[in-house]
Amino acid sequence: MVRRERGPRRGNDERSGGKPARGRPERGRPGKPAHGKPAHGKPTHGKPTQGKPSHGKPTHGKAPQGQDAQPRDRDAARRPPVQRATTPPPARRVFPTVTLAAPSPARAGEWLLTTRPGAELDLIEELYFNDEKSAPRPAGASLVAARARPKKHGQTVELAFARQGFLVAETTSASGSEIARAIATALHAASRVPVAWAFDIWVPDSDVANPLNAAATALEAETLREIATIAASWSVTRVPDARVAFSENGLYAQVCLLPDRRCAVGVGWARDAISLAPGGRLRVHVPSAAPSRAAMKLLEAFAWLDRAPEPGDLCVDLGAAPGGWTWVLLEKYRTRVLAVDPANLDKSVVGQRGLVHLRADAFKIEPEETMDWLFCDMAFRPLEVAGLLAKWARRQWARMLIANIKLPMRKKAEIMARVRDILEDGGWTNLRVRQLYHDRDECTIAGVRL
Numbered sequence: 001m002v003r004r005e006r007g008p009r010r011g012n013d014e015r016s017g018g019k020p021a022r023g024r025p026e027r028g029r030p031g032k033p034a035h036g037k038p039a040h041g042k043p044t045h046g047k048p049t050q051g052k053p054s055h056g057k058p059t060h061g062k063a064p065q066g067q068d069a070q071p072r073d074r075d076a077a078r079r080p081p082v083q084r085a086t087t088p089p090p091a092r093r094v095f096p097t098v099t100l101a102a103p104s105p106a107r108a109g110e111w112l113l114t115t116r117p118g119a120e121l122d123l124i125e126e127l128y129f130n131d132e133k134s135a136p137r138p139a140g141a142s143l144v145a146a147r148a149r150p151k152k153h154g155q156t157v158e159l160a161f162a163r164q165g166f167l168v169a170e171t172t173s174a175s176g177s178e179i180a181r182a183i184a185t186a187l188h189a190a191s192r193v194p195v196a197w198a199f200d201i202w203v204p205d206s207d208v209a210n211p212l213n214a215a216a217t218a219l220e221a222e223t224l225r226e227i228a229t230i231a232a233s234w235s236v237t238r239v240p241d242a243r244v245a246f247s248e249n250g251l252y253a254q255v256c257l258l259p260d261r262r263c264a265v266g267v268g269w270a271r272d273a274i275s276l277a278p279g280g281r282l283r284v285h286v287p288s289a290a291p292s293r294a295a296m297k298l299l300e301a302f303a304w305l306d307r308a309p310e311p312g313d314l315c316v317d318l319g320a321a322p323g324g325w326t327w328v329l330l331e332k333y334r335t336r337v338l339a340v341d342p343a344n345l346d347k348s349v350v351g352q353r354g355l356v357h358l359r360a361d362a363f364k365i366e367p368e369e370t371m372d373w374l375f376c377d378m379a380f381r382p383l384e385v386a387g388l389l390a391k392w393a394r395r396q397w398a399r400m401l402i403a404n405i406k407l408p409m410r411k412k413a414e415i416m417a418r419v420r421d422i423l424e425d426g427g428w429t430n431l432r433v434r435q436l437y438h439d440r441d442e443c444t445i446a447g448v449r450l
């Protein structure tokens, strides 16, 4: 199922942007291969399994030595993964410096977009890199206003750092009758005949706006009562939520309640919505048995993509410990999982049927059979992780990808654009990137290899 890469590679190495791989042996003095073996040579301690690990073969659901490939060196689990000095691939485009305008609220005819708290600049940079004419500017805490949503080849660009948003039809006071009138006008403008439509009032995710959540709920109820009076024919076609509106090819009316008690109102087709969750806050539930909260990120990613593994699919989980993603893949999707991480997995997953734990550096392994899914949540430098994921596509080791890219730095939008370029160069297509609700300083990227 998997073997460790042998010997230093010559020529193009995906992590080093064309330079020969430079590594550090897992043990021994820096720069000197342990036990006289080459840096990328055989493991210098222990073997991944007793005998050859074989995914989906007899090791599954069997004795611990096949399930959890323990190195003989017990300290290995506690050691941080191997760090390397590598040169990331050069950027293929130049990213302009973005100067921030003064914050001002979104006006009618502009896009109002909401972000994770603190990610306003990331979204502004992303908009600017895609289309300067979108003229983005801060519009309050967790809010950005833009003249347009950028397009590429006639298609609207999916923005990674926008959780939710809409084209503002009107701004109103926070009164049910005012909002109802604005929504009824916008619904009529979008469709002459009543169609399925959903309605949400949300607040931006910020310290000043979050306390208004209860007020937003009350305002929503008040608005619906008013709509029943002034637009009765539309009142009867309203559906419970945006997912239903989407499935019925209907409309999605949104209201953003702002801290100054003003409201931005907009109506668009649900199929064009940035998210189908109010304010883009797609909450998922993870049972307490899950080893980590990271499990929520994967469940949210499946909901966002509307795609998930089938039972029996072969998955590799790079950077798997303590095992939240692996737990989701085993428990909820009944897949077979090769969990790669030098660290320990939680006891709730150890020994589970379908699991092989390989205590290894993900940069040093190669699978012996094609994986259906490549999952990666490795805490490692984003451009080097991108190089690794590109290698998996280039060598046709996996068909589908979901990766969480860690972004503890400034210039997140630029890094994500470069990550995307590296993945595309490797052969991943249909790439989608999003800072999900459960993501922190990170973004989720998904793709397929055709």
Ligand SMILES: C[S@@+](CC[C@H](N)C(=O)[O-])C[C@H]1O[C@@H](n2cnc3c(N)ncnc32)[C@H](O)[C@@H]1O
Pocket (backbone or CB within 6 Å): 081, 082, 291, 292, 294, 295, 318, 319, 320, 321, 322, 323, 324, 325, 326, 340, 341, 342, 343, 360, 361, 362, 363, 377, 378, 379, 380
């Ligand atoms: C955020 S945690 C992963 C959480 C996991 N997805 C979960 O659901 O519990 C990041 C993991 O990446 C692992 N990691 C970092 N560099 C690695 C490498 N080169 N190879 C394998 N794992 C690595 C760390 O050991 C750590 O366990």
